[in-house]
Amino acid sequence: MQDADTLKEYRKQCQQAMDDEFLRQAMDSFAKAYRSNRVKAFSGMNEKELIAEIAAAKDAAIVRLPELYEEFRVKAERAGVHVHLARTAAEANEIICLIAKEHGCRRIVKSKSMTAEETMLNHRLEADGLTVTETDLGEWIIQLRHEGPSHMVMPAIHLSRYQVAELFTDVTRKQQDSDIEKLVKVARRELRAKYIEADMGISGANFAVVETGGIGIVTNEGNARLVTTLPRVHVALCGVDKLTPTLHDALRIIKALPRNATGQAITSYVTWITGANACAAGPQGKKEYHIVFLDNGRLALARDPDFRQILRCVRCGACANVCPVYRLVGGHRMGHIYIGAIGLLLTYFFHGRDKAKNLIQNCINCGACKEVCAAGIDLPGLIKKVHARIQNEEGHPLPSVLLAKVMSNRKLFHTLLKTARWGQKPVKDGSTGYLRHLPMIFGREQNFRALPVVADQAFRDEWPAIRPQVDQPRYRVALFSGCVQDFVYPEQLKAGVKVMSGHGVAMEYPMGQSCCGLPLVMMGESKAARDVAEQNVKAMDPARCDYIVTLCASCASHLKHAYPKMLAGDPSLAEAARAFAAKIIDFSSFVSEVLGVDRNDFRPQAGQAGTAYHSPCHLCRGLGVTEAPRRLLREAGLNYVPSAEEDVCCGFGGTFSMKFPEESRELLKKKLDNVAASGAGELVTDCPGCVMQLRGGAEMRGDALRVRHIAEALAERKK
């Protein structure tokens, strides 16, 4: 549950979570196990096609929710079901309390429902004097501890067997062993007694199938079957977004949901309930059966073309399972009620700006969630959009406004960067290329990595002197440098130029180019981000080149995927943005696939210590490039040694590392530990931002690790 008022307080809570040793270990082992389990579960299937089908079917349903509701209602009522539509969470709770009152219910058993967590139903029922028992084991545990879930599928993942044994000792008033199998059996028997005395069962629903007028519930424990069978009254609480036209839609989702959630081909139980069934305890032997559909902002969201894809979510929890930030801080800090990437979004739409304003910033934009989402939701993209929307609603913080002002004016921005060269003199460590100590604008918490100095000469100023002359070019290339390579690491770009030379590549460096705009997106400055996009598209005429090559993975993925979307609404730019994006290619792919650079380009060299590779988020997931850089390392004889979790974020995330230095530091530590364990003496990657983070971190730790851009490593060995 997210209750921090300020970002500072929120950061403090995140730090406390990171200090919880058990949580950290539990999250780490889960994150590692999940990755391989998921791969196994989808093996032999066309996962991408399945996800695309789910997305398409969901999209088609989302725009028809009001009529689907009507159709469902008519069908279900014909089968003896009472159907309600609650506009708000409070209204849903009220309806359920009234049903309990009308039917004289006093004891309630519940199976897992995230929707009931959303409405905080238990609080309301208990305020009415009703006794509520959660029957999903994890939910029961957190209910007894008066906590919210820390994962959508495994709500008690933050707790140890010892904590559970202690809790069960209190509940049964008998000493309990910490053996997990025994604890589960104790729960089995204790909860059995609760089902028997209950007069009302409350369940969630994963599907409301319009063609059958029935609901589908996906569970492993089987508790939903008892909850919907034994008590004489059954209420199913269900988000309106769970309405789906056909059974086929539901069967399709079932192919992905359990695989994505827990690596299971299917859950132990899927329960399909159509109509008011036989119930020996009910009036005239029939169940008193109600379905309460919850709107709570969903119908408005369904009408919002910018955000409606959020309603595709099937609540598998995979976005949390792969999130490096969730892995650090756990579910109680990575969401309000709903958790993980989708939780950041739903918090804003269901629980309001106040609960979301800090959370929404805690996304490092690594794209791991988008890669696995069962419904293909562009989670990181939407998170940035919500952040921008919150800033538009609440007013932009001063640093963000300044950044936007400076960056959208290229000349001012570049003048400031050049001036920084003079400003940094007092803090510059002449021999190392790092700042000796951090200028006042950075807090002490930034001290986990050494920060580089601004280069003496920007790449753009060197370009006229170093530009290679090519008489009969095979390829015309425009270079897009990005700010970091232009002003901090021009040597990377120079190395890139060297690697490409000799292959008939005529290169241009259009001087009107500026920052790609990704830092602005990360800061929630969408207007300034759009303005720089326009400047870049105008500065680099796609008609004059075959490729636009960039050595920065983050720039590449932003230019390629975000520009066409950002400029789509402007008829004078839309076409140019599309043409521009189509020409974008990352350095490794260009060199490996287009130029066909191979071992003949490199000098043979013996005794190379191992080279580890960090796969930048925006290259491996943003652009789907995984093979080219590894191939180049092998071709250049760099003795590539694989290390663990190469494609997990290094913790940079641009401005993220400034905002959440504690998390950035931990992610960096994990990464460098993994590299150290590989025994490599060198680490290369495809992104200057990652280089800045990794090199600065290795320097601060005193690791004997050489961190370079892949272009530098290749250039050094070029014949």
Place this chain on the structure above:
Amino acid sequence: MQATSEMADTFTGKAELVSAKVSRIKTLAEAFAYTVALCDGKEMCPLLVSGCELNLSDPSLQLCREKTGKIIAAPDLTPEQGAELRALCAARGMELIDSGLRRHLGGLDIGFTVCDLGIAETGTLVLNSASEEVRLATMVSETHVAVLPLSKLRATSYEAEPELLAFMADTPGYLAFITGASRTADIERVLALGVHGPLELHILLWEDN
């Protein structure tokens, strides 16, 4: 359409992956004998059902005491089939019930059902559970013995879809997909079977031609 024997192999493999015990039978009589022998086995059908040997709260211990003998519930058999099984049970001192399962919520040893469909790709049983007794037999029992006629086996959920829709059109309805025993991994992600429903699932593939 996949050949039945190939589907049966797929089904068996998938069901065994989720710790179901799968056997082949040729007649329903074999299924009855299997069930009675299972309950008669040394370890099976102890007087105390699972968990009742632990330090439970007083009310839960009270509920444990309600079970007094070996009980098999088979609510969806024809009268003739029921009589056949009942005779086998009586010979071994077991009780066979086909209704009134709410009186046995303290514990049942075996729930015996004949399934309506099977889905090979996931090792899933489909059981029409519109009868409350069928639901309870497959939830309250310690072990679920499910007979699946091979003629009812389908390759995928999509292939079973028309038949599933037919069941759902017959309202009110309660249709269960059952894949393996009841399971949880809610404590430290350690898998434990039998959290609410059966601890074991035995599937008897009936070669019914």
